[in-house]
Amino acid sequence: MPITTTRRRLLAGSAAALALPAFARAQGAAKPRLTAISQWSAGSDGAAITALGKKFEEKGGVWQHSPVPGFTTEMMNKLRAQIIAGDPPACSQLKGPEIAAWSKIAPTVDLDALVAAAGYEKVVAPDLAKLHKPGGKWIALPLQIYSTNMLFLSKRAMDKAKADKVPVTWADFNDLADKMKAGGITYPIANGGTRPDDGQKFEASLAGISPTAYRAAIMNLDKKALEGPEIKAAFVQVRKIANWMDPNVGAQPYATNLKRFVDGDMGMMIMGGWAQGVLRNAGFKFDDFMITPGPSDNGKPVFLLNADAFIFWQRKEPDLQAGQTLMAQLVMDPAIQTMYSQITGSIPVRTDVDLSGDGWSDGQRRTAAALKDAVANNQAVLSLAHNMAQENGLTAAMIDVLTEYVKNKTITPEQAVTRLAEAVEGSR
Numbered sequence: 001m002p003i004t005t006t007r008r009r010l011l012a013g014s015a016a017a018l019a020l021p022a023f024a025r026a027q028g029a030a031k032p033r034l035t036a037i038s039q040w041s042a043g044s045d046g047a048a049i050t051a052l053g054k055k056f057e058e059k060g061g062v063w064q065h066s067p068v069p070g071f072t073t074e075m076m077n078k079l080r081a082q083i084i085a086g087d088p089p090a091c092s093q094l095k096g097p098e099i100a101a102w103s104k105i106a107p108t109v110d111l112d113a114l115v116a117a118a119g120y121e122k123v124v125a126p127d128l129a130k131l132h133k134p135g136g137k138w139i140a141l142p143l144q145i146y147s148t149n150m151l152f153l154s155k156r157a158m159d160k161a162k163a164d165k166v167p168v169t170w171a172d173f174n175d176l177a178d179k180m181k182a183g184g185i186t187y188p189i190a191n192g193g194t195r196p197d198d199g200q201k202f203e204a205s206l207a208g209i210s211p212t213a214y215r216a217a218i219m220n221l222d223k224k225a226l227e228g229p230e231i232k233a234a235f236v237q238v239r240k241i242a243n244w245m246d247p248n249v250g251a252q253p254y255a256t257n258l259k260r261f262v263d264g265d266m267g268m269m270i271m272g273g274w275a276q277g278v279l280r281n282a283g284f285k286f287d288d289f290m291i292t293p294g295p296s297d298n299g300k301p302v303f304l305l306n307a308d309a310f311i312f313w314q315r316k317e318p319d320l321q322a323g324q325t326l327m328a329q330l331v332m333d334p335a336i337q338t339m340y341s342q343i344t345g346s347i348p349v350r351t352d353v354d355l356s357g358d359g360w361s362d363g364q365r366r367t368a369a370a371l372k373d374a375v376a377n378n379q380a381v382l383s384l385a386h387n388m389a390q391e392n393g394l395t396a397a398m399i400d401v402l403t404e405y406v407k408n409k410t411i412t413p414e415q416a417v418t419r420l421a422e423a424v425e426g427s428r
Contacts, residue, residue, distance in 0.1 A: 032061035034323035036310070037082075038093035039075040041067035043255075044277030048343040055336060061326050062319075072387060073396075080105075088313035090320045091327055095142075095309045096388035100134035102311065108139035109312035111328055115141075118332045123350045125375065128307055131388075140311040141331045144346035146272040147367055148304040148383045149204035149294030155287070156264025157185055170208055170237055170295045173268070177244050180267040189244040190266035192254035197271075198403040199385025199395075200304075201241050204270045206234035207302045208295045211379040218398075219382055219389050221428075226421045235405065235413035241270070242406045255282075262288045270294055272306060272386075273367050276345030291363025293370040296379070303374035306386040307349065347371070397427040 034056060040049040046067070053063040066089070068075040075093060082088050083106045094102060115121055115138045121129055124142065132140040151173075153166065161183035167173040180188040191197055207214040209230050216225035225231075246266075249257070255278055260266045262284050269275065276291060293301040310331060312324050330336050337348035342359045347368045355365050374380040382388035387395050401423050405416045 030318035030322045032056075032059070032323040032326040033064065033317075033319040034061060034091065034327050035064045035066070035089045035320065036091050036093075036327075037066045037068060037075060037078055037089045039068050039070060039072060040093070041069040044274065044281045044344045047281065048277075048340050051339060051343060052330065052336065055330060055339075056323075056326060059326055059330070061323055073392065076392065083313075088315070090315055090324050091310045091312045093308065094140060094311040095307055095386075096131060096382065097391045098387060099131060099140045099309070099311055101391050103134055103139055107314040109314055109324060111138040111141065111312060114138075114325065114328045115332070118329065120332045120350075123352045125349075125351065125371075125380075127380070128305070128349070131307075132309060140309045141328060142307045142309040142349040143331050143337065144308050144341050144344060145349055145371070146274055146306045146308075146346050147293070147370060148200050148272045148306050148386060149207060149270060149302065150273055150275075150363070150367060151292050151294045152190075152261070152269040152271055152275060153290040153292065154190075154261050154264050154267050155289060156262070157188075157267035158290075160185060160264050161267070166290065166292050167295055168299055169297050170205070171297075173295045174240060177240075177268065181244070185265065185267050187244060187246045187260075187265070188267040189241055190254065190257040190261040190269040191241070191245060191249075191271065192257065193245075193249045193251045193406070194253050195251075195399050195403050196385045197254055198406045199399045200270060200272070200383075201238050201406065202234060202402045203304055203384045204294050205237035205241070206230060207304055207379075207381055209233050209237070209297055211296075211302050211381055214381050218384050221390075221424055223421065223425075226424060227417060231417050231420065232413050235416045238402075238406065239409070239413065242409070258282060258284070273345045273347065273364065276361060276363055277343060278345070280345070286361050286363075291361070292366060300377050300379055301370035301373045303371050303380040304383045305371075305380055306383040306388055308346075394424070394427045397423040 038049060040046055049065060053065055056063045068078050079092050088106055128142055132138060132142055157180055161180040163176055163179055167176050177188040213225055213228060213230035216222040217231060254269060254271060257266055258279060261269060296302045315321060334350050334353050337350055338353055341348050347364055355368055384390065384395060384398060398420060401419045405411050
């Protein structure tokens with residue numbers, strides 16, 4: 001190799017090193033240590049974050065992860081307490097509009113140099129990238145993507161119903177549910193009764209009826225759209241879904257129904273791709289179920305986007321700064337994203353990861369294809385149920401209306417439309 005080429009590379013490497021912020025250069029001077037909080041403590045999520053921690057330790061780092069079980073709100077309460085105390089974690093789970101909102105509360109790390117060095121922005125969907133760089137600078141890194149409206153079908157239930165056609169539209173879905181009911185399946189729908197689950201039932205219904213109406217009403221909070229006919233139609237569909245569920249599910253998570261789902265005692269489930277990881281972690285096989293994009297009345301895939309990410313908070317300690325550098329590099333690594341998604345059932349954020357090899361399910365491949373098609377047809381929208389479409393406070397007010405509607409069958413669709421619009425207006 002010519003010496004001039006070597007010199008150029010050395011000079012380029014020196015320039016790149018100088019371009020990195022102080023916390024990135026600190027890695028060579030201190031043993032990397034990372035303090036992190038997330039809500040991932042069990043199941044496939046817990047297994048994935050544990051595996052990431054082991055990779056961090058293999059690189060010589062000290063991994064200090066403090067999981068906060070429960071919903072996102074509990075984790076945010078802990079984050080808020082640590083920030084107020086002047087002791088934020090080096091990084092924490094955060095996503096969607098909350099990234100911009102929380103970045104105003106405490107100083108964050110400028111990750112631009114690390115992102116540029118990894119070429120990460122080139123392989124992240126533009127709309128997703130925007131959420132992680134409020135103000136124009138990267139302060140958070142997305143790790144994995146889910147569609148919250150994937151349709152899981154029990155193969156045994158399909159056999160019982162003598163059905164071989166995967167539903168494409170909501171009419172197809174409703175026909176299949178009726179057929180399952182007639183075939184002896186008492187509860188065709190295996191969803192649970194948690195608040196996010198109730199939110200998913202609604203967002204899947206509305207986005208499948210009209211992604212345009214969903215974007216206007218749920219993402220842009222347009223008053224006319226919030227009171228439009230598509231919202232009422234979505235509530236009508238949600239009521240059908242609720243009527244096909246086990247009334248004893250209460251507020252239990254969908255995971256309590258998985259054995260009955262696999263056994264064919266329940267037939268369908270509208271859920272995020274993470275359910276694949278939960279099913280696999282519980283010992284079930286890919287042969288037990290099918291995964292396909294959720295119903296869409298125009299026949300084109302609709303992708304309700306949910307992406308998990310880590311936000312990085314400024315710390316002065318050299319070991320924590322070194323840990324932030326290492327963590328950022330790992331999160332952007334295609335091998336790490338492959339490992340993580342194969343555990344959880346998500347798809348990688350990186351669009352250059354090849355899903356054709358071993359370790360990926362047909363469902364994940366279909367999810368990746370659905371995202372590509374949805375982006376091309378402007379049918380990729382942000383999930384309300386999982387804090388991607390709106391900030392936490394407004395999301396909570398809207399979910400209050402949705403979960404009350406699911407649980408209280410005396411509320412009419414017309415009343416629900418009015419209540420949802422009022423909840424939005426009262427929370428602005």
